[in-house]
Amino acid sequence: MTVTDVQPKDRVKAFTASLTGTALEWYDFAIYSSAAALIFPRLFFPSSDPMTGILLAFATYAVGYVARPLGAIIFGRLGDKVGRKQVLVATLVLIGLSTFVIGLLPTYETIGVAAPIGLVLLRLAQGIGVGGELGVAVLYSNENGDSARRGFWSSASQIGPALGNLLANLSLTILSSIMTDEVFFAWGWRIAFLVSVILVAFGLVIRVRLEDTAISRAIQNEGLQPVAPLRDVFRYEWRGLIAAAFARIGPDVTYALFAVFIYTYSTLVLEFPRQQVLIAVMVGSVCQIIFVPLAGALSDKMNRRLLFALAALAAAIWPFLFFPLISSGSMLALVAGVASGLTIHSFMYGPQGAFITEQFSPRVRATGSSMGFALGSTFGGAIAPLAFAALFDGFKIWVPVAIYVAIACAVSIVGMIIGRNYQPQEDEELLGAATSKVEAQA
Template identity: 40%
Template sequence: MSSRAAVDDLFRSCGWRVSMADSNGVPREVRRAVMASLVGSTLEWYDFFLYGTAAALVFNTLFFPTFDPLVGTIAAFGTNAAGFLARPLGGIVFGHFGDRIGRKSVLAVTLGIMGVATFLIGVLPSYATIGVWAPVLLVALRIVQGIAAGGEWGGGVLIVSEHAPDHRRGFYSAWSQTGVGLGFVLSASAYSLVHAVAGTESFLAWGWRILFMSGILLTAVGLLIRLRVMETPAFQQRTPEPERTRAPILDVVRSHPKSVLITFGARIAENGAIYVFLTFCLTYATKIGLNGGLVLAAVVVGMLFESFAMPVWGALSDRVGRRPVYMGGAIAMIVWAYPFFAMFDSRNPVLVFVAVFVAAVVCHGAMIGTQPALFTELFDSRVRYSGVAFGHELASMVAGGFSPIIATALLAWAGASWPISLFLIGMGVVTIIALAAAPETRAQALDEGGTPQESAAAAAARTA
């Protein structure tokens, strides 16, 4: 089956008729944009998520051997958090160039940077070889990964959403998020495969390096696909170069402050919850004596199903609106906060799978599947890359970077899951408040640019 036929079948499965071109000649280029975003995002997030697994199981012994094992693990997770702290910087830097020179060029750069940084981690000498320089260089490379990831998300979303027809933007743009989910599944599956083949001793000696070094080959494939897609119509039809804003991030803060806050608040529950549901749950499983392999399998299965549920949620938002679907996911997360841990406490394998499946596919899926279209429609094309990336990555730093640490601290303090459930509920409330302040943007035509004054007026109209 050709890649075109495969994509067509996936589109039809969600209820959309696919032809070579609609009356506006759109779908052919939309499909190409979807494939470029999907494949590129999968490979880039494979690199980013791979580090998190290695931080827990490899880096603590190879790069922090002088520490107590638990302290070494915390130090390794600290280097993982460095990637999240760097993401807003990536959003600002690459958002600036994405708004100035185009989405396509920046996406190629972010993918290339991520691939090279991942490869270099794979060949990085351990502490036993170069001493303290090993963890220093590891942190530096993780920061580079974080900067690339911060620039990737906004561009990966816009390359699809700005190509998509207004009435199908939710469905098409959600495929960019599918790449994030598949990147996680690919990294977890590759880790399990290499570990099973090499064995624990060989995996620690050299097996883990294969996973990181292979990233450069995957990057080359992603670049070939991404370079085939055309620049988005919204960028091509925007304001002439002499009238473009010199500092898009400053323009965003001045003319779209409410949109940035809505983006930040809406992201809190989605990003914070997923790292509790999918990362902290492994720590919680260890605490209660639940088999870690069972939980990891549940997480991989949940993320795999969620990856293909995202376009379904996006399609639903095209029918009933962005706010109802997104808010439904946040409310579902609040409702599921206590049952999730109760099912883990039962130690019943079926209930553990159900807990993760509902958390990923329903609670998180409804939010992340609607997110690309909603965030795109909150900003105009002059500053859209900067606005989307800044709000999104600022929340990633606050919620994604610290939620597992906060959850672990709450567990240590209380010795039970109830404060973590309250923490999830609190993040859900923040997101509901942000969505209550957001306008309904379904099927809204994208503003194609204009002067700074027109940009400010359009922003005010969007969030009125």
């Protein structure tokens, strides 16, 4: 078998490894996101004003996003220099251990200000791990898939966040349903964080058995590892980096509205029970698990950038319909509204992985993709929940929040305009040269 051959079973293995690993890591990240809205303001940021506690909790949520560029620099560089597989193992361990320790962390009542400081440091470690995981996990399934279906194969790691979010919300729903509020806030919430160590162990069993991608092996065999991949990205592939980062902003802000801020708005403003909001987000997550791969596959049949742009336009409009819809206080309206929002998000998120990796040449693709994901997340998902809370607290109406989402989606549309379509000749030339070398040595 030559380096250009990827057997169907290996493609499925790569898809599964990317999906399960990212889902487990995103469970860790999502359990924190949900807790930042529902639990941490009370336990780690006590205040006489509930909104102040929420703002502080969302600030620690943002730290996980702000740390992503650092993770992208560290792990993206390693992905280009030593290979994709090693990075996938390291990021899984880092995120899993950070989440497990959060489950052991004493609260403000026990150790005072050291509690929120510890929470911020652990969230920082989570963010560094996710910053490395995002680009490389997409790249692993992408480079193991066939070139005609890159949208579908790249969607593996894009399904992961939805599945992880579903597991996170399901665990919190079950725990809060079988426990009194007193028990849940005393220690019950910790279970959702502690079980992550079991999930991570499962993910490691899958990832340590992987082989690296053919493209990564070809780079190693040809001695084409970049000396300074980050410098090369900023010097030679800056347009792709801007397009990738812009593409990330709209989806991240949309997700922050329908999977994070919705907890605060629905429980505090509209007075929905916590369990109803968790159910709404879980239904939306199921929709994403279905529609993300479908959207990725659809982007292989039509222009990927056009599909993404149309979805971004729909995402810009939907919040202006969503907030009046749920103001009735109907649980059915809440579920339908959140599910619709996350379904629209899926048609940006499904093609996103392929689009971002396609912006970079093979030698710096891990660094470029990781930086694109991380920078977009920092300017998109990091500040969105905090901005939503501040805007609503300042204006007392939802309209500024909807405008914020619309602007973010407009930025992503600009990313589609300046981005490029897939350049298959770049991979073919690299793999062809490696194959010729192997045949000559045989």
